[in-house]
Amino acid sequence: MTTSDSGGLEIEGLHKVLGGRSIIHSLDMTVRPGELVSLLGPSGCGKTTTLRMIAGFLTPDAGSIKVGGREVVHLGPEHRPSAMVFQNYALWPHMTVAKNVAFPLKLRKRPKAEIAERVDAALELVNLLHHKDSRPARISGGEQQRTALARALVQEPELLLLDEPLSNLDAKLRVKVREDIREIQQRLGITTVIVTHDQEEAMSVSDRIAVMNNGRIEQFSTPADLYGTPATEFVATFIGSLNRLEGAIKDGRVVPGPGVVGIRPEDVVFGTETHPRGLAATVERVVPRGHFAELHLRREDAVLRAYVTGVPPAVGASGCARIEKWLEFEDGQLVGQGTAE
Amino acid sequence: MPRALSRGVVVLLAALLALFIIGPLLWLAMRAFAASWTYPDLLPDAWTFRWWSVVFSDRALGVAVQNSLFFAPITVLVSAVICLPAAYAFARFEFPGRRFFLIGVFAANSFPKMGLFVSLAALFYALNLMNTILGILVVHVLGTVVFMTWIPAAAFAAVPRSLEEAARDAGASKLRTFFSVTLPMALPGILVAAIMSFLSSFDEAQGTYLVGAPDYMTMPTQMYSLVLNYPTQVAAVFSILLAIPSVALLLAAHKHIVGGHLAEGFQIK
Numbered sequence: 057m058t059t060s061d062s063g064g065l066e067i068e069g070l071h072k073v074l075g076g077r078s079i080i081h082s083l084d085m086t087v088r089p090g091e092l093v094s095l096l097g098p099s100g101c102g103k104t105t106t107l108r109m110i111a112g113f114l115t116p117d118a119g120s121i122k123v124g125g126r127e128v129v130h131l132g133p134e135h136r137p138s139a140m141v142f143q144n145y146a147l148w149p150h151m152t153v154a155k156n157v158a159f160p161l162k163l164r165k166r167p168k169a170e171i172a173e174r175v176d177a178a179l180e181l182v183n184l185l186h187h188k189d190s191r192p193a194r195i196s197g198g199e200q201q202r203t204a205l206a207r208a209l210v211q212e213p214e215l216l217l218l219d220e221p222l223s224n225l226d227a228k229l230r231v232k233v234r235e236d237i238r239e240i241q242q243r244l245g246i247t248t249v250i251v252t253h254d255q256e257e258a259m260s261v262s263d264r265i266a267v268m269n270n271g272r273i274e275q276f277s278t279p280a281d282l283y284g285t286p287a288t289e290f291v292a293t294f295i296g297s298l299n300r301l302e303g304a305i306k307d308g309r310v311v312p313g314p315g316v317v318g319i320r321p322e323d324v325v326f327g328t329e330t331h332p333r334g335l336a337a338t339v340e341r342v343v344p345r346g347h348f349a350e351l352h353l354r355r356e357d358a359v360l361r362a363y364v365t366g367v368p369p370a371v372g373a374s375g376c377a378r379i380e381k382w383l384e385f386e387d388g389q390l391v392g393q394g395t396a397e
Numbered sequence: 398m399p400r401a402l403s404r405g406v407v408v409l410l411a412a413l414l415a416l417f418i419i420g421p422l423l424w425l426a427m428r429a430f431a432a433s434w435t436y437p438d439l440l441p442d443a444w445t446f447r448w449w450s451v452v453f454s455d456r457a458l459g460v461a462v463q464n465s466l467f468f469a470p471i472t473v474l475v476s477a478v479i480c481l482p483a484a485y486a487f488a489r490f491e492f493p494g495r496r497f498f499l500i501g502v503f504a505a506n507s508f509p510k511m512g513l514f515v516s517l518a519a520l521f522y523a524l525n526l527m528n529t530i531l532g533i534l535v536v537h538v539l540g541t542v543v544f545m546t547w548i549p550a551a552a553f554a555a556v557p558r559s560l561e562e563a564a565r566d567a568g569a570s571k572l573r574t575f576f577s578v579t580l581p582m583a584l585p586g587i588l589v590a591a592i593m594s595f596l597s598s599f600d601e602a603q604g605t606y607l608v609g610a611p612d613y614m615t616m617p618t619q620m621y622s623l624v625l626n627y628p629t630q631v632a633a634v635f636s637i638l639l640a641i642p643s644v645a646l647l648l649a650a651h652k653h654i655v656g657g658h659l660a661e662g663f664q665i666k
Contacts, residue, residue: 111566113562113566132565133562134566134568134569134570135568139566139567140562140566142559142563143559144559146557146559146560146563147560147563148564148577148578150581150582159567160567163567163569163573207563207567211568
């Protein structure tokens with residue numbers, strides 16, 4: 057399989073009303089050639105609607121969608137240079153694995169020899185050559201998923217679209233398949249958009265993530281940036297875990313104030329010795345989380361969750377808890393962040 | 398209840414059911430080869446092939462067989478051409494009056510047949526359709542509309558939309574998607590509908606008699622005159638011949654019919 061000269065994706069002023077309800081409001085997004093971008097958000101945020109508009113199954117009420125610099129918004133799905141992997145894989149049950157993968161090429165009226173060669177290459181890429189002649193019903197969920205991926209890749213699309221590609225797989229397989237997808241995507245350098253509601257999935261495969269909420273993009277940035285500098289309170293709570301306290305922060309303690317203070321659990325440090333920036337705290341609960349434990353610490357100003365590695369303290373133990381880093385929000389927007397000296 | 402007893406009851410009931418179904422057929426088969434068979438004899442007094450040669454040498458009967466084999470496939474074809482697009486529309490599109498039309502398809506089956514045919518005859522006289530092939534076809538097709546609409550509609554509706562979308566995404570036009578994905582997946586249901594329609598046309602007697610007799614006699618209408626004009630043995634031979642296509646078709650398609658497709662037909666919303 058050759059590396060496709062993937063085009064980028066440019067979306068401008070996208071609007072969609074469905075059933076009298078405005079689903080997408082003035083959405084702008086640019087995906088660079090070869091980039092993998094996730095649309096991440098809770099269900100009903102409009103991420104799937106956006107993907108279906110890019111694929112051509114839904115027509116936007118306004119806006120433009122360009123793939124590789126070419127306007128596609130007026131084209132039907134069969135004429136768009138994108139290929140999609142469906143959430144339920146949507147393999148045709150009356151065709152074998154090889155026939156499923158060959159179908160897009162047959163539609164393009166490629167010569168028989170070329171079809172056979174490209175189908176084999178695509179199946180080789182997803183490691184499924186041995187299941188060539190099986191019916192989709194006879195292979196496992198993970199294999200069906202890879203068949204669907206091969207069917208999309210064999211078209212050498214300018215843009216690869218994946219709708220919740222991992223949601224029907226069990227937890228262990230999910231990690232493996234997402235790594236496979238990322239590896240293949242990088243090898244082919246294909247521009248890819250993934251829709252997911254799973255922040256861990258988005259964080260682990262994406263170059264950039266567009267966090268969506270209520271039909272808008274709240275923030276569009278790299279995983280590290282979204283985690284470290286979330287633009288809104290929604291992004292901060294949706295990505296990773298957050299201690300969310302009403303008030304402001306002053307001299308390492310939470311005081312009454314108009315805004316909201318957000319502290320990541322790993323930025324709360326608990327120890328037995330006293331610390332000048334710390335406050336006396338009692339361990340209320342210990343939740344083992346594998347290689348670390350989550351503590352619920354009661355201080356005089358708030359209850360804080362903290363992550364500790366090693367042997368966790370016992371419930372009821374007292375010590376000192378300090379805040380190392382925090383985020384400050386007002387009206388849901390980030391207005392400041394701080395680190396203790 | 399002891400296990401052996403309950404098992405015995407089941408076997409007995411099954412045997413009774415078998416007797417109920419097979420008994421008359423057996424009687425019919427014996428009668429077809431009986432020289433004469435009168436009460437109170439338990440078995441016919443002699444066996445003969447005479448009645449079979451009567452049937453096969455009667456030209457009118459041969460014509461009836463030909464007519465039946467002509468009308469049934471054409472009925473299926475015409476019915477498919479008319480009803481399958483409607484079935485697809487019922488399955489895939491929301492349009493005003495959809496429920497009304499879907500239920501309305503049942504209308505032809507919800508009145509006593511004879512009443513329907515009498516009013517149909519009045520209409521046919523006005524349109525000069527009496528004693529015509531077209532007239533008989535109309536009667537036969539009417540009887541198949543329910544099968545050819547409801548069962549395929551359910552079969553079409555059962556095809557997941559995402560499979561059609563995947564075909565569109567792969568580059569197929571709407572038409573190509575229908576023929577490459579939707580139709581093959583709905584085919585078992587359509588096959589069941591076609592068989593039911595074939596049998597319904599093959600067995601249609603009342604309407605055919607009213608519209609076609611005496612110019613166009615089919616096997617079931619010929620049965621009427623046979624029963625009246627010949628010894629009962631000839632009618633027995635003829636009914637065995639009449640049953641052959643039905644049995645052959647059902648055997649050929651039993652794999653599809655045991656599936657849920659029939660039940661499916663009545664689940665469409």
